[in-house]
Amino acid sequence: MTQPTAPTSTTPGKQMLSEQVYAHLRDAILRGDHAPGDALKPQDLAKEQGVSLAVVREALVRVVGDGLADRLPNRGFAVPAFSDRRWQEIAEARRTIEPLMLRMSIERGDVDWEARVRAAHHRLARTPPYAPDEGAHYTAAWAEAHRLFHRTLLEGCGNPVLMETFDRLWTASELARRWAATRTPARDGIDEHRSLEEAALARDPETAATVLTRHLTVTAAALTARD
Incomplete structure (x- = not known):
């Protein structure tokens, strides 16, 4: 008998970690730690926070949803330019x-x-x-x-x-x-x-x-x- 495939889901630990990284990134942008127009490089952020790229990308997508970052075609993520x-x-x-x-x-x-x-x-x-x-x-x-x-x-x-x-x-x-x-x-x-x-x-x-x-x-x- 074929076993049913378990649904993919975010574990509570990963969800909590993602929330922490999101909150940290959001606060850092609002504090001015990242200047207008600065690139938000997932690799650098992941290394800084000691987390996976997947966690950082999830946090970046949420920050974009808040209007605190832009997702640029073929250029990744960046803080909005001061316009x-x-x-x-x-x-x-x-x-x-x-x-x-x-x-x-x-x-x-x-x-x-x-x-x-x-x-x-x-x-x-x-x-x-x-x-x-x-x-x-x-x-x-x-x-x-x-x-x-x-x-x-x-x-x-x-x-x-x-x-x-x-x-x-x-x-x-x-x-x-x-x-x-x-x-x-x-x-x-x-x-x-x-x-x-x-x-x-x-x-x-x-x-x-x-x-x-x-x-x-x-x-x-x-x-x-x-x-």
């Missing part, structure tokens, strides 16, 4: 999608969503944006509070596909923001965030969408500001 046009295209996509998601959130969000929005804004408002030893760079705590506030505003839309799109665009924008911090002053948008919270909780979709569009426009302009 103002690229970031303006990302900003245009966010200005198109996020105000619509916010309108949907205001329409569909329940009382629990309102409570999460209030809590997320409170955390953002109470988290210092800068640390004395980090100059004009945002702290990691503020960056995470900022992401969670924007994400919480939109998650009331109840559409996981749209939320996945938001996550990818946010990550790509975060990379641009960190690179731009070396050439333009940081901004915290305190009043804009407060206005977003107030309009969302007042169930005012027109005002909320307008405030969010303006907020994203100002951020995009800051990312391409020149000294």
Whole structure:
């Protein structure tokens, strides 16, 4: 009797290792360890991390999905080039999608969503944006509070596909923001965030969408500001 072929699957150990390599690579790119346009060579990364090429390639594919790397035909993987046009295209996509998601959130969000929005804004408002030893760079705590506030505003839309799109665009924008911090002053948008919270909780979709569009426009302009 012919034995059935065992299905191929990723072992828990390999999956955990792949997750660790992915997290390391993602953080390294966001930290600026790899300059814009730098090649991400699987062989070098595998040697550096002490893992197989298969694990590294899997991590690289995920980083590409996050918008933190490009897969180039016949050239492998590379960190995105620092192109103002690229970031303006990302900003245009966010200005198109996020105000619509916010309108949907205001329409569909329940009382629990309102409570999460209030809590997320409170955390953002109470988290210092800068640390004395980090100059004009945002702290990691503020960056995470900022992401969670924007994400919480939109998650009331109840559409996981749209939320996945938001996550990818946010990550790509975060990379641009960190690179731009070396050439333009940081901004915290305190009043804009407060206005977003107030309009969302007042169930005012027109005002909320307008405030969010303006907020994203100002951020995009800051990312391409020149000294």
